[in-house]
Amino acid sequence: MQFNLISFITFLLILGIEIFIGIYIDDSFIRPFFGDFLVIFLLYYLVRSFIKIRPSHLIIFVVLFAYGVEIAQYFNIADLLHIKNKVLRVIIGTTFSWEDISAYTLAGVVLYLIPNRYK
Numbered sequence: 001m002q003f004n005l006i007s008f009i010t011f012l013l014i015l016g017i018e019i020f021i022g023i024y025i026d027d028s029f030i031r032p033f034f035g036d037f038l039v040i041f042l043l044y045y046l047v048r049s050f051i052k053i054r055p056s057h058l059i060i061f062v063v064l065f066a067y068g069v070e071i072a073q074y075f076n077i078a079d080l081l082h083i084k085n086k087v088l089r090v091i092i093g094t095t096f097s098w099e100d101i102s103a104y105t106l107a108g109v110v111l112y113l114i115p116n117r118y119k
Helices: 005-024 030-050 055-074 086-092 098-113
Strands: none
Touching: 005 030, 030 055, 030 098, 055 086, 055 098
16 A cells, blocks of 8 residues: 555545535536546546556546446445435446446546546
């Protein structure tokens, strides 16, 4: 484990953008697609803040994790676990979407192509 301040600040900035999108944006592209696209970056930089790991491995892990969450949504995991808390239901998600899968995949590819992702 090793704390990475640049990655943590990047995580906080992306978290701020995600919160802004969640509160103020209600459209058919930015909130449903771009928000899911950004969540891959959010998770990547959160993990990079605390764990030193090869970036390509972390990208694969984060994208697979997002796929797993999406698959859990397909099986209505929030309902199966009787989760009533609205914030937790938003974080877990309640609806499976192939568009989300494509957003995660595209974000993983873009993140892989960014040269400074190693910092």
